[in-house]
Amino acid sequence: MEKVSLNRQQLEELVSSNVSFFGLDISRFSMVFLAQTIQMNVKRVINIHQMMDEIRHLEGLGAKTQTKKATVFNKEPLKGLMKTHFTDASFILKNIGIHMGLDNGGGKKLDKLIQEAFDKNTSGVVDDEFISHISTGITFGALKERARKQKLTGEWIVFQEHEEKNYYLTLAAHNEGDSLIYKRVCDCYELDYPFLRKSA
Secondary structure, eight states: OOOOOOOOOHHHHHHHTSSSGGSSSSSGGHHHHHHHHHHHHHHTTHHHHHHHHHHHHHHHHSSOSSSSOEOOSTTTTTTTEEEEEEEOGGGGHHHHHHHHEEEEEEEEHHHHHHHHHHHHOOOOSSOEEEEEHHHHIIIIIHHHHHHHHHOOEEEEEEEEETTTEEEEEHHHHHHGOHHHHHHHHHHHHHTTOOHHHHHH
16 A cells, blocks of 8 residues: 555544544644544454544544543653543454453353353253353453443543643554554654653
8 A cells, every 4th residue: 555644634634524633623633633543444354433433522522432442551751641542343352351261271251151051951862042141241241341330442542631631542452562653642742742741
């Protein structure tokens, strides 16, 4: 794919026609954030409307979402910056794995679900009811419980509060490393918000 350089005005024009940005102050979105969002939308990497619902909620323009509450980074170099999760269908497997404890070799919830299937089983064999109980519990049950507890996860929206306003800096993945995320944050300060660097 060919790389294209866009200035701030061009980025704002591109997102201003996107319904997900309707009613939001685009000046509080960094060029980095706008470029990432445009790229993800064009490549259909994530549903940006669902991602922007997180921001609409933070801005008081949308309903409460089913993801984790926004929190502050506690470790350098991101210390003091804020993060909120956004989720997408592409993170379903990740949410199921976390809920069931699969990342650490299994867990109590998975053991409990399997035991329930055995307890409910009256045929003495692995039948459709047994399989249905386990498969429903692992998929719909896990997602429903995480959503109810507002613990759905995905990746991060990194932002900074300044004078009671949120400035949206970058999208970030959990596994990319804090140093790389902070480098993009510094790019945001340089390109858009030098006044935020002083209060970081």
